[in-house]
Amino acid sequence: MLTLLARSFGRVSRMWAASALLLVGFQVALTSAALSLQESGDYGRLFDAVPAFVRNWLGPSLSSFSGMTALVFFEPLVILLLVLFAVYIGSELASDVEDGLVDLMLARPLPRYWLVTRSLIVMTVTALTLVLVLAAANVASVALMAPDGVPGPSGKTVLNLAAHLFALTWCFGGVTLAVAARLERRSGVLGVLTIAVIALFLLKVLVEFSKRFEPLRWLTPFDYFQGTQILLDKAPVTLDLTVLGTIGLVGAAIAYWQFARRDL
């Protein structure tokens, strides 16, 4: 198993490193912007300047240094980067089938479920470490750049935001595993999941902006990561993490079941 893991980690290491750099860069840019607004005292004007629906959505992250530096955890680009990264990693099973590598590996005395376990571990570890890199960048940039006497986000807030971001990423990674255990082409898995991710994200946006879509709120996993509510300490953290974790677990369970019985 360790050999399989090492091989898979090796294949995604550059992509992981590039993503980590992007996340760190994003955090530094955001902290710089927060610092600039803090020094010019423009938070009030910024809050007033944005449309009401943006205020409702991003709320306290636009009104203080600590809020803005924490925005990185639920900024759409960051969320989509991490989710799509997990989707890519989770699609490894389909890639193994497509490239015939599964023939080589399963010609050895390895149980089929090892390949699912390997992909699950790689997806989990890479997603978790990226979120940890982001959290570390957040803490470090705030510690290094915050003006004297201006607080950054609390440790609890950072931890909650990071946990939600990881759970959301893992949720989509688990669903990807289920799809990848069924399909034979990585491009097919990426196509299906990318469309699904974007559609569910759009649903989340619609839910935020229009009450007509409110009844559909529960359908999108993105709704279980309520960044502004976490900043206000009002989010149902346990419920949200449980829902996201359960979706991911169900996806992983389907992947094990599907991969064990399918033709390769």
Added chain:
Amino acid sequence: MSAPAIALEGLTKYYGPVVGLERLSLTVEPGEVFGFLGANGAGKTTAIRLMMDLLRPTSGSAAVLGFDCHREALEARRRIGYLPGETPLYPELTGAAYLKFLGSIGPRPPAPARLDALFRRFDVSDLDLQRRMRDYSHGMKRKLGIIQALMSEPQVLILDEPTSGLDPLMIDAFAEEIAGLAAAGRTTVFLSSHVLSEVERICGRIALIRRGSLVTVRTLDELRGTHPRRVTILFSQPVTTAIPTVPGVTTVSRRDREWVLDVPGPLGPLITALGGLPVDDIRYSTPTLEDIVLGLFAEGQPC
């Protein structure tokens, strides 16, 4: 009594309505070099992938050295060296890293002496091994594929079109390697091919498969023996009498001074029956394996 190296029993695989393989039953004894012949799409790869538990049978079973290929897949695969029809590779790995990776997930690490012998046999240099696989030629990839199948010294080798893409020198090297394994008697080789000359050279016994169904399983000598020799009888003057009736002999064509007959078995009865006719010359040709196999592929008749 030891279990057969490979035992297929009513092995059947349907892909929806399409027949991949139908009721394939055959046995390969330990130490045999067994050829599995068929045209493209005949079901060779399907049978092999069923043995490797990569496909699940619609019905029937496959066993390797007594271990069911599905229920006891790990035990079966512990004893198998497998070369897929297309050589899968990790393009970012060097040849050496590729073999090291596969060796480390295999049943046992390959012995360095065995690897060296294979590198020498297949003319793989240290420089080749340090190159990334994405830069390999098709033949080089195939050589690495063969080496990974052989390197752990498995009891059963299952090779899908092993020489596809190899140059004649490497085909010779492959044949010598298989001959060496056969001589040692410790390895059973099951190889699929549609290259008749390769099978004729390497295999002791062959199975012919056509549209998913087994046509025949024979030794090469048996296969040749089942097919008639074509005999041409030339006469010194026109002959108008009826062709004598000899059991098994069939007429291909007749002209005044020439009869062409297909004669299974010994020629003696025919020669006796020709007594009294003005025979000037008798010529015959033995069918090549290619003639026989192509005939069987075309007819699809069990023999």
